[in-house]
Amino acid sequence: MxxxxxxxxxxxxxxxxxxxxxxxxxxxxxxxxxxxxxxxxxxxxxxxxxxxxxxxxxxxxxxxxxxxxxxxxxxxxxxxxxxxxxxRLGYTEKRARNQEGKAAIGRIAAEHIGNGDSLFLDVGTTVEAVALAITGLSGLRVVTTSLASAMILAECPEIEVVVTGGTVRGADGSLIGATTVEAIRQFRFDHAVLGFSGIDDDGAPMDFDLAKIAVKRAALERARHCILVGDHSKFARPALARICEPAEVGLLITDRPVEPAMLETLHKAGVTTEFAAT
Structure with a gap:
């Protein structure tokens, strides 16, 4: 251009x-x-x-x-x-952007995950940073729709990794489709670690891809606690459709403080927010 x-x-x-x-x-x-x-x-x-x-x-x-x-x-x-x-940046470019911020988000998210927990890992480069941050934990049982996150954890003998199956979409190895959703519904999770692409006026997380939203919703419905992760760029715009209601999010982790009005909106909805210093 x-x-x-x-x-x-x-x-x-x-x-x-x-x-x-x-x-x-x-x-x-x-x-x-x-x-x-x-x-x-x-x-x-x-x-x-x-x-x-x-x-x-x-x-x-x-x-x-x-x-x-x-x-x-x-x-x-x-x-x-x-x-x-x-x-919708290419996967390589997404991974290169704001690496320090995403790594900091990953470290904070890992502090909320304990040895022996079961968790769902969503797709996306910020969630991949969470995968990298939990490699030192033991006894984890991880279900993921991200081939990239699965490969990060594959060399960790103390972590059991289940890849759901489904249709591969994109260079990041995202899995989508009815097979994926049905597989997720067979599990219960202590935590669902979800990414998002934008934020609605009332604090609801949003995404552009309806097939990925269906996967996120299935995981959220099977999880005791939702950890939402995304860097500051996600707060500048809405996306196409809502992933869930704000009250369904337990913890939101980002790399910079959000605007006071949005912070108040999130807190009123019962969302705990944490900012990862880089």
């Missing part, structure tokens, strides 16, 4: 200028920078962009609308993210 100023069609003849106070060159430079910020982090809020560029929220909102119309990014409530075809 070209980022040069000449490649961005910022307005059509006769349309209103994006910002009354900006020259065309200033608008183009700012929008180019917005694309770079969103490309690097996967999202950005209107508030943070306005503060970064020293302009009003309305100016940023117009920028986002213009870029969304050109299909260069995607509008979300309160901000913007990479479009669906780019926000």
């Amino acid at each position: 070209p980022l040069s100023g000449q490649s961005l069609i910022l307005s059509s003849p006769g349309s209103a200028p994006i910002s009354d106070a900006d020259s065309a060159g200033g608008t183009a430079a700012r929008q180019k920078a917005i694309l770079e910020i969103v490309g690097q982090s996967g999202y950005a809020t209107i508030e943070s962009l306005a503060a970064h560029f020293g302009v009003s929220a309305q100016t940023i909102r117009r920028d986002i609308i213009a870029l969304d119309k050109q299909k260069l990014l995607q509008r979300f409530r309160g901000g913007a993210g990479a479009r669906e075809n780019t926000v």
Whole structure:
């Protein structure tokens, strides 16, 4: 996706200028920078962009609308993210992003898992960090739909690993489908460690993939306790559909403090939140 100023069609003849106070060159430079910020982090809020560029929220909102119309990014409530075809990053790129934050989340999650516990491990690079963090525990019985997490734990003789079976989706070795869901329903778990892709206004975790949501829900229904893990980028936008209600989440672990309003919403729903310092 070209980022040069000449490649961005910022307005059509006769349309209103994006910002009354900006020259065309200033608008183009700012929008180019917005694309770079969103490309690097996967999202950005209107508030943070306005503060970064020293302009009003309305100016940023117009920028986002213009870029969304050109299909260069995607509008979300309160901000913007990479479009669906780019926000779903390749597996290798996902693993490379925010490794320290994910590792810290994994260590905190491991503190809530005891020797001899039974647990379900979801798919995703943050859950893989949890898998790595629990390799020092013993007597664990782990059921997972992640071939990547299974391989992390395969060399641990003190941990029993069950892979559910099902249809493989994606380079991360995610397992989905009716076979997967039915297999999960044969177990009981002390903990279900779930990942998520976005957050709803009331604090409910969300995801883009309906087949993966079905798997997450099946695990949640069979678990005594739910540990939700995800880095700060997941709090900047909603995703496609809800995984569960906020009250079904026992513990949420992320790498940075969330906004006070969302923190209050989560606490009112009975969700315990922990922030993993890196």
